[in-house]
Amino acid sequence: MIIDELQMLLCKTYQIQEDVNMIFDIIKNSEFYKKVVNLEYIPESDNEIVLKNSDNLNFKCQDCIKAQSKNPFILYLNVDGSSYGPKNINKMEGEIESNIKYSKIRIGILAGLYTIMVYDNGFKYNNNKKKWENGYNHKTYNSVQELISDLVPQKYAQYELMDYRIKGSIHHELIHWIDDTLHDNFITKKINNALKDQKSIKNSLHQKRIKVVYSPYEVNAMIGNIKELKNSMSIDEWDNLTLQGMLSLLPSYARIFKTEKSDQKIRFFKDITKRMYREGLFGKNMNNDLSELDL
Ligand SMILES: [Zn+2]
Numbered sequence: 641m642i643i644d645e646l647q648m649l650l651c652k653t654y655q656i657q658e659d660v661n662m663i664f665d666i667i668k669n670s671e672f673y674k675k676v677v678n679l680e681y682i683p684e685s686d687n688e689i690v691l692k693n694s695d696n697l698n699f700k701c702q703d704c705i706k707a708q709s710k711n712p713f714i715l716y717l718n719v720d721g722s723s724y725g726p727k728n729i730n731k732m733e734g735e736i737e738s739n740i741k742y743s744k745i746r747i748g749i750l751a752g753l754y755t756i757m758v759y760d761n762g763f764k765y766n767n768n769k770k771k772w773e774n775g776y777n778h779k780t781y782n783s784v785q786e787l788i789s790d791l792v793p794q795k796y797a798q799y800e801l802m803d804y805r806i807k808g809s810i811h812h813e814l815i816h817w818i819d820d821t822l823h824d825n826f827i828t829k830k831i832n833n834a835l836k837d838q839k840s841i842k843n844s845l846h847q848k849r850i851k852v853v854y855s856p857y858e859v860n861a862m863i864g865n866i867k868e869l870k871n872s873m874s875i876d877e878w879d880n881l882t883l884q885g886m887l888s889l890l891p892s893y894a895r896i897f898k899t900e901k902s903d904q905k906i907r908f909f910k911d912i913t914k915r916m917y918r919e920g921l922f923g924k925n926m927n928n929d930l931s932e933l934d935l
Contacts, residue, residue, distance in 0.1 A: 653863070653919060654703040654818055660811045660868070662698070663715065666691060667747065667806060672717050676749055677784070677801060681765050688718035693742055703818050711821040716746040723748075724816035724827065743820075743828070745813045750784070750800050763787070799891055804872035808890070811864030819857050827857055854908040859915060865890055866912075866921055879924040883913070884933055886926070906930060 667673050672689045675682060694712040699705050725744035762775040772781040774790070781787040788801070799805055820827040869889055870878050887893060909930050916922040 652860075654701070654815060656701045656704055656811070656814055656818070657867075657871075658700045659697075659704045660807055660814065660864075662700070663747075663810050663814075664803070664807050666697075666715075667717060667749070667810070668803075670717060673749060676719055681767060681770070682719065687720060688716050688746070691715040691717050691747075703822070704814065707818045707821040711817070711825075712742050713745045713817060714742045716744055718746055718748055719750050720748060724813050724820065743817070745817055747806070747809050747813060749806055749809075799889060802872070804868045805891075807871075808865035808868040811868050812861040815861045815864045816857065819860060854902075854904040856911070859908065859911045862893065862912060863915055863919060863921070865893070866916065867919075870921055881923050881925060883926045883928075886923075887933070909933065 670689075670691060672682075672691075693714045694708050697708075697715075699708055723746050725746060764773050764775065765771075766773050766780070769780065772784070772787050773779070774781070774787070779790070781790065785801070816827060866886070869886065873881075881889075913922065913926075913928045913930070916926075917928075922928075
């Protein structure tokens with residue numbers, strides 16, 4: 641399939657808000673979610689739970705119903721990031737499973753904050769003291785909320801507990817699932833091929849993340865995150881927002897886009913702004929002069 645065809649296929653908008661809300665309610669009512677927001681310590685080995693399989697979800701939207709009949713998924717909730725996983729990769733074991741019926745959808749809560757903690761190495765949960773510790777200034781915190789308020793200058797952390805971020809992740813992953821399922825599993829195939837080329841699954845998943853972030857199917861999925869952010873605001877608030885302001889409210893994107901400068905990235909942003917126009921998501925204060933963006 642040539643890339644332009646792929647792009648055309650992928651510029652499709654799915655009306656899936658009702659099902660996003662349904663999954664959001666399930667997450668909000670889960671014990672796991674409550675543990676995370678109340679900062680009960682979750683050991684690394686337990687930081688992903690199976691929430692439901694899609695056979696048990698009562699989808700209302702046509703595109704979800706269609707995808708469910710072809711490719712049911714298991715819904716995972718975790719704290720360390722979200723991704724639509726290829727059908728036969730077991731992330732925890734790093735093994736290829738055969739004949740598995742379900743694909744996996746992982747919804748990450750607290751993804752950005754956790755990433756800062758894990759990769760930064762400065763923030764650790766001290767299980768003996770039952771407190772969070774900041775290794776840089778040796779301060780301790782009783783709760784994630786306390787820690788976040790101390791991290792406010794690190795703007796990537798402060799929005800992580802907000803509903804629109806979790807809804808954005810759900811919307812994003814459902815779009816990947818529908819795109820993949822209704823278009824010949826091309827995302828799964830692409831990821832599987834990338835994995836075959838790599839000796840270490842762990843490394844390849846990490847590298848994949850950098851590369852795929854600018855692919856056409858990520859443009860499609862990011863529209864889901866943007867829609868949820870817009871839904872969380874009044875029309876006036878949205879119309880006051882600049883593109884740069886919007887990005888700073890989507891911390892995981894802001895983080896990725898800051899890491900490198902490339903033609904790919906500019907192309908990605910052109911595609912995003914084009915799609916935003918078409919979807920009625922381009923606010924009055926947004927300017928499509930990308931040179932104004934701090935990318
Ligand atoms: Zn994605």
